[in-house]
Amino acid sequence: MEYELFYWPGIQGRGEFIRLALEDAGARYVDVARGPEGVKAIARVLRGEGFEGPAPFAPPVLKHGPLVIAQVANILHYLAPRLGLAPDGEAAQHQALQLQLTVVDLVAEVHDTHHPLSTALYYEDQKPESRRRAASFVSQRLPKFLGYFERALARNGEGEHLLGGTVSYVDLSLFQVVEGLRYAFPRAMALAEPKVPRVVALRDRVAERPRLAAYLSSPRRLAFNESGIFRRYPELDLVPGEE
Amino acid sequence: MEYELFYWPGIQGRGEFIRLALEDAGARYVDVARGPEGVKAIARVLRGEGFEGPAPFAPPVLKHGPLVIAQVANILHYLAPRLGLAPDGEAAQHQALQLQLTVVDLVAEVHDTHHPLSTALYYEDQKPESRRRAASFVSQRLPKFLGYFERALARNGEGEHLLGGTVSYVDLSLFQVVEGLRYAFPRAMALAEPKVPRVVALRDRVAERPRLAAYLSSPRRLAFNESGIFRRYPELDLVPGEE
CATH class of the missing domain: 3.40.30.10 (Glutaredoxin)
Known part of the structure; x- marks a missing residue:
């Protein structure tokens, strides 16, 4: 079906x-x-x-x-x-859902870097507030979330997957988070990535999966753009300590 | 256990x-x-x-x-x-999770009415922005969410529960949302409630469940306060159209 x-x-x-x-x-x-x-x-x-x-x-x-x-x-x-993208067993599937919901929380915070006041307003109508929110995001939240996933990988066996011994949907979602953050906050990510080598290595392994690689190079994979969640606004591309 | x-x-x-x-x-x-x-x-x-x-x-x-x-x-x-608080069957349990995640989204938006810029700042350091976010919340988001749950109730049989024929955890969560919104935004809720009679009736039925009523009148049920998610700040207690 x-x-x-x-x-x-x-x-x-x-x-x-x-x-x-x-x-x-x-x-x-x-x-x-x-x-x-x-x-x-x-x-x-x-x-x-x-x-x-x-x-x-x-x-x-x-x-x-x-x-x-x-x-x-x-x-x-x-x-x-x-x-075939779930870990085995009820317990592991609840652990997967926990991690995925943490991805969802991160994505919502990324969205709010360009819409801190209202989804009913344009970004252009909330630019100063967006800059303050983005400054806080790259200083505190981005390192906190990436560090969290780095530790989750370190706790799981060889650290090649977030859960169990094979890839799960959560690994694919973490790949997407890294791609999106690189697009939206390239300067902050350049500083953050050396501290989360397992996250970066996971991103690379996911990108090489044959069907996923084929998809990523197909027209079905749209480019990131400024109507989506991960947006590249130069004025929001801050590093920790900038305001 | x-x-x-x-x-x-x-x-x-x-x-x-x-x-x-x-x-x-x-x-x-x-x-x-x-x-x-x-x-x-x-x-x-x-x-x-x-x-x-x-x-x-x-x-x-x-x-x-x-x-x-x-x-x-x-x-x-x-x-x-x-x-004993889940609806029967896999499909209904995914419908329940969908509704609960919508409650979670609403709760996150309520949180952001007093923390629109950063969770690392105090409310007192983001008061003007909080007022703008709260104005948008009571004008657009609060009626949208409550209307959504009203329609979900109307779609389900007699409209007494969100899913199936008995109470589920999602009904209990919607009770809590109504309680919290009444605490945080009493003026907006007084205007909104007449438009969502099924939501209000569900809130009343949940409050009368014997074990829950006993809990709600016990010392284990803490009062809402200004360290939680639902906070009563008079300056944020707006109605639609106020800014």
């Missing part, structure tokens, strides 16, 4: 975490909103048309047969055992 | 969503940090001492036998089937 992903066309955004898992597994899926009438299809699913159960609050949304679910970590927790 | 909850003493905070489930189920649990040396116990668990698997990024943390997990929605997703 084919998977249907509903996410805004034109950006990687939160949908990319789902795409990476589907692509790495070689799963059959339709990226609905990139087809004709795709944005209308998103509107229909957000209104709850054509299925039972709660409507999504926001994309990304996954449809699989009669089931429609939202929230990145929830979708990945559902997909991963089906795609 | 007893549950151990690790969360900052002195506030309801994110830990309260876990407490409500444990209390409603009549589960045996220890609120570790309210005992002697409790904050040191939190520090040890955050350092990953004494267990395998990833350390938590932040409290709340649940320990159950050898398993240690963090993140509110993850902990509840683990506990709920054990406490």
Whole structure:
């Protein structure tokens, strides 16, 4: 049964975490909103048309047969055992969900570096506040999150995966976080990366996985841009201590 | 086997969503940090001492036998089937997790009404920005979230529960959201509540559940205060249209 992903066309955004898992597994899926009438299809699913159960609050949304679910970590927790990207056992799957939710928290903080006051305002209407939030992010939060994942890798056997002995969806998501942070905060990342060698090595191993490498060099992988979550604004590309 | 909850003493905070489930189920649990040396116990668990698997990024943390997990929605997703607070079946449990993660998002936005620029600064150091964020929150986000949960209730049978035919942990969390919003934004809630009668009725039914009512009137239920997530600052108690 084919998977249907509903996410805004034109950006990687939160949908990319789902795409990476589907692509790495070689799963059959339709990226609905990139087809004709795709944005209308998103509107229909957000209104709850054509299925039972709660409507999504926001994309990304996954449809699989009669089931429609939202929230990145929830979708990945559902997909991963089906795609061969979950660690074995209930305990490890809760540990994976814990790590993924920490990725989700990091992504929300990245989003708020360019929208600290309101999602209803443009970035241009909250630039001074964005700079203060970005300064705090690169000084405190970015090193804290990366250090956290570095220690999680160090605690897990050889440190090649976040959980267990094989790759899981959380490893793919950490790859995406590194890519996004490199795009949005290249100066801070240049300083941060030498302190998290396991994170960087994981990023490199994920990038070399054959199906993922094929995806990353395909037109399906959109470039980062300033409509997504990870945005490159030179005025926010700060290093710790800058304000 | 007893549950151990690790969360900052002195506030309801994110830990309260876990407490409500444990209390409603009549589960045996220890609120570790309210005992002697409790904050040191939190520090040890955050350092990953004494267990395998990833350390938590932040409290709340649940320990159950050898398993240690963090993140509110993850902990509840683990506990709920054990406490009789999960809907039946895998599909419904993913729908529950979706709704709970939407509660988590709302709670994060409430937190950011008093910390829009940085968690490393005091509220007093970001007051003008807090006011702008709170204005946006009560105008746009609060009605959007409450309307979302109202529609989720309307879609589910008689509208008495968010999922299935009995109470789930998500219902308990929505109760807590209403309580917190009434505390933090009483003027906006007085305007919003008439538009979401199912949400208000759910809040009332949850408050009357015998074990929960006993908990709510016990000393274990701390009062809301200005160290928690839901804070009452008169200058942020705005209504839509105020700036």
